[in-house]
Amino acid sequence: MSTNQAPLFSATAIAKNFGGVQALRGVDFDVVSGEIHALLGQNGAGKSTLVKILNGVHPAGSYTGTIQLDGQPVSFASPADARSNGVGYVPQEIEVLEQLSVAENVFAGRTGLGDGVLVHQRKLEQRAAEIFADLGIDIDPRAYVASLPSAQRHLVMIARAIVMKPRVLMLDEPTASLSGTEVDALFAVLRRLKAQGVAMIYITHRLPEVLAICDRATVLRDGQVAVRIAREDFDAETFIFSMSGQRLQRLFPEHAAPVGTPTALEVRRLSVAGHGGAVHGARDINLSVAAGEIVGLAGLLGSGRSEILHGIYGRVLSEGEIHVGGKEVSIKSPADARAAGIALLTEDRKRDGLLFNLPVGANITIGNLAPLSRRGVVRGGLERNAIVAAMRALNVKASSPRASV
Ligand SMILES: Nc1ncnc2c1ncn2[C@@H]1O[C@H](COP(=O)(O)OP(=O)(O)OP(=O)(O)O)[C@@H](O)[C@H]1O
Ligand SMILES: [Mg+2]
Structure with a gap:
């Protein structure tokens, strides 16, 4: 890649407004052939909005600014339109067709392997198996996507984008739910695509990934380009400062493991069934967490990390003991877990995390209305205060708590 190469794909002065929230305010961005261009920024900076515009999810007419492919202006009416122009996209949120097989999902929207309208099931399965072997992953192309956990659904989406041979x-954020081995396999594939001249835009929150595979980085802040950085100048401190406007030390204050604090949560010989029948679950887990302590739970894809949390939270049946604050509790449902003072932030916010028919405010309070109620009735004033405080603390950007989530 040379920096004076003409961009393959570029965006100029892109601006986008969502009912009062200005998500993008005049962004210029481009990517050259054979380049992996990192797009960075804090939550809500506008990264996904930009790539959705570049991919037709937000169609021409819903934003201002221009897009060029190979020096020619283009305007995409839909993702299918972008795809037929060689522009592929792996969305942040999982989008799969639950009722179809893995192979059918990989080739969804394409008839290239069928003879006429007849799709050759076996051919699809063979091709999908080849792609998964390439990605170094073990997914049965005949399995139904409904039975797969989040990480594997994500891999199916990645395979779907790669089979169309995009330019x-x-x-x-393709690696958000992947572990080290899958990330390595994905990177090997991206490096090969790079060698073939594919131009890539790579969104991540993981700076080591940027250092590992990206050639250039653009940092968005509050809907604008904060800085563009060439690979020679990559540096974690610079990235973090341009994303947040704060120095590293202030963002990650030293956190010493607490000494002598009581055990808040203790799990003894916990066993959890695999979910969807596709994974093995977890067996005989012992774990304790002190008050004020942060415990990391690491492991390969399918090793049972999520299942352990789901077991503790009562989303799946578990055996063994769970002690909270020194007392054994019986957790058979998420309601039991919440009553014991346990909260779970889910892996897949679209499928498990948000209620899309409720506004922002209700999504914040719905899991825990008791402290906001008196004699079983939610008090509007208390709820409003809690919502405003949470939105402020977490810097939630919305035109109002009543905005659609
Ligand atoms: N469909 C939508 N309707 C209303 N507001 C939206 C919509 N999509 C995004 N926004 C808003 O636009 C802003 C930018 O969001 P965007 O999803 O692009 O951020 P992001 O950089 O991808 O963040 P993250 O790291 O959390 O994925 C945010 O304020 C968000 O609330
Ligand atoms: Mg995003």
């Missing part, structure tokens, strides 16, 4: 590939 431009946009990946929106």
Whole structure:
């Protein structure tokens, strides 16, 4: 890649407003052939909005600014339109067709392997198996996607974008639910695409990934380009300062493991069934967490990390003991877990985390209305205060708590 190469794909003066929230305010961005261009920024900076515009999810007419492919102006009416122009996209949120097989999902929207309208099931399965072997992953192409956990659904989406042989590939946090081995396999594939001249836009919150595979980085802050950085100048401190406007030390204050504090949560010989029948679950887990302590739970894809949390939270049946604050509790449902003072932030916010028919405010309070109620009735004033405080603390950007989530 040379920096004076003409961009393959570029965006100029892109602005986008969502009912009062200005998500993008005049962004210029481009990517050249054979380049992996990192798109960075804090939550809500506008990264996903930009790639959705570049991919037709937000169609021409819903934003201002221009897009060029190979020096020619283009305007995409839909993701299918972008795809037929060689622009591929792996969305941040999982979008799969639950009722179809893995192979059918990988080739969804394409008839290239069928003879006429007849799709050759076996051919699809063979091709999908080859792609998964390439990605170094073990997924049965005949399995139904409904039975797969989040990480594997994500891999199916990645495979779907790669089989179309895109000239431009946009990946929106593709590794968020993957572990080291899958990330390595994905990177090997991206490096090969790079050698073939594919232009890639890579969104991530993981700076080591940027250092590992990206050639250039653009940092968005509050809907604008904060800085563009060439690979020679990559540096974690610079990234973090341009994303947040704060120095590293202030963002990650030293956190010493607490000494002598009481055990808040203790799990003894916990066993959890695999979810969807596709994974093995977890067996005989012993774990304790002191008050004020943060415990990391690491492991390969399918090793049972999520299942352990789901077991503790009562989302799946578990055996063994759970002690909270020194007392054994019986947790058979998420309601039991909440009553014991346990909260779970889910892996897949679209499927498990948010209620899309409720506004922002109700999504914040719905899991825990008791402290906001008197004699079983939610008090509007208390609820409003809690919502405003939470939105402020977490810097939630919305035109109002009543905005659609
Ligand atoms: N469909 C939508 N309707 C209303 N507001 C939206 C919509 N999509 C995004 N926004 C808002 O636009 C802003 C930018 O959001 P965007 O999803 O692009 O951020 P992001 O950089 O991808 O963040 P994250 O790291 O959390 O994925 C945010 O304020 C968000 O609330
Ligand atoms: Mg995003």
